[in-house]
Amino acid sequence: MIIACLHTADSNCAVFEAAARKLGLASDVLHHTVRPDLLEAAERAGGLTDEIARSTAAALGALAARADAVLLTCSTLGPSTAIVGQTPVPVLRIDAALAEGATAVGGKVVVLCAVETTVAPTTAVFSEAAKRRAVALEVRLVAGAWSSFKAGDRDGYLAAIAGACDVAYADGASIVALAQASMAGAADFVHRGPPPLTSPEAGLRAALERIAQRVSTVE
Template identity: 40%
Template sequence: MLALLHTSPVHIPVFDALRDQDHPDLELGHFVRQELLDRARADSPEAVEDDVRALLVDAVAQGAAAVLCTCSTIGGVAEAQAGAVGVPVLRVDRPMAAAAVAIGPRIAVLATSESTLGPTVALVEEEARRAGRPADVRARVVEGAWERFQSGDREGYAASVADAVDAVRDADVVVLAQASMAPAADRAETRLPVLSSPRPGLRAAALQWGDSARGERS
């Protein structure tokens, strides 16, 4: 099983659909903990480290051979626990960040939650250093979008993010920091590349899951 750690239940059908399209033989296990994001937003991502580790231990006990954290705010905290829990733990946005760095140095990062900006910018800069490439990261919050997400207005949420994408100038690529923002990539009219995390993140996790599962059988 590939375990997915979510901080909102809205991600479950998104990743189930991607699994059905791209990885039909992959078994997913969903673990939803909204309170982790609430606490990380109120305090800091590090404040939920112990709870994230306990959740990962539980996922492994239930048969997870790898874990994908779909929340960008706590993704770094989850990823850092891989050694403690004994299976690969991936953050969903890392493949997206690596792809953005490969496209060009002027990287516009859009988020709808303030708590996501710091971790996402740090991740993009980390991937730039890893690749030996320059990165001029410009980040901003899409004002009012998060309130729409919380109220269940998914259509308005995607529309507001798409409008913000279309307003980006002087960038080589636009990065949508949160998995929930992915629908805006298809709605935006910009000619710039617009990257979202769910599909590349699941693809990378599926590869890790396959390697880990084969290792357990050998």
Template identity: 60%
Template sequence: MRIVCLHTADSNIALFEAAARAAEFEVLELTHVVRADLLAAAEQAGGLTDAIAAQTREVLLALKDNADAVLLNCSTLGPSIDDALAAQAAPVPVLRADAALAQRAVEGGGKVVVLCTVSTTLIPTTNLFAQAAARTAAEVGVQLVSGAWKRFKADDTAGYLSLIAAAADAAYENGADVVVFAQTSMAGAALLVTGAARPLTPPAIALAAAVQAARLAV
């Protein structure tokens, strides 16, 4: 089975590969495509525009050839996946990595705190988790980890992950039942969180959803 992943940061490739190895998926081949320019354009525009969404859809449709499923691994670009794209991509599933994450986060109800590091993802992430929570008893709050994205862009990985872990610990201390890292780049911070619970991160959850969708599409 081949899952093609569209990323907007090179560093996310290793995180997805590690998640695939840990999950021990049988006969799973991951192919990675990185389009950092799409996220950069959205940041420059102050968010996802219709033009950037259309460009993202074109890329996703091109990736469906020779793929069993296509996974969009960027929460800012996530809304680019719509019903029209799904119809064009059929029978190849095209999924948002954060959609499966949202479903998992709210399924048990309780207080869910979703952490983000890039401002352009606040609106799409808030909308996505609100839609997921509408069918559950979960109370969702989305928060930006101030200063973190600046460290990421400066290649200060240790500083980036440290700020995220501190925000997660604070969320647990303030009563969060579930803490979610909305972006794959944040995943490494889960190992630095001192609370008893481990934050939910996209790679393993998204890959499991893509594999399931691919199997159902056969």
């Protein structure tokens, strides 16, 4: 079994490997491709453009030719999965799986984003899931967090996110969801509520479910 991951930050390879180990996956299941240029282009443009979406979709389509499932791990680029077209295997955006899991909890869902270009696509995918389940939703940007990440200050980055999680729980959140894969490590430092939901684990679970469905259909 091969799950191909398209990342925009090299550090997310380790994040997904940790999530895979937690789920009991073998060490050779995940295959990583890192394209920082795609996110950098989106940041320069102020968000996802048609051209960047097409480039992302082409990269996803190429990965689908040699995998059992493909995960797009960058929430800024998430809408690109809609234009990939026909592929032999499922191509999934991890934030869609996260949205399903978070809204299933019910109550008030607070979604945290670290980078501004993620806010619009994250709001769109979570709003769709929240509407289906009639739950309250709030999307928040963690001010200053992305600057810490880009400066290589991982501890400061995760501390800012964990602090924002605690604030969200103090404000009455039933569950907090961390919109970006790079935020996952902050879950270990949250004290005022349940561990926030993270996109790497949600995405991998969704991929495994889709792979199992395909196998059962073939059988």
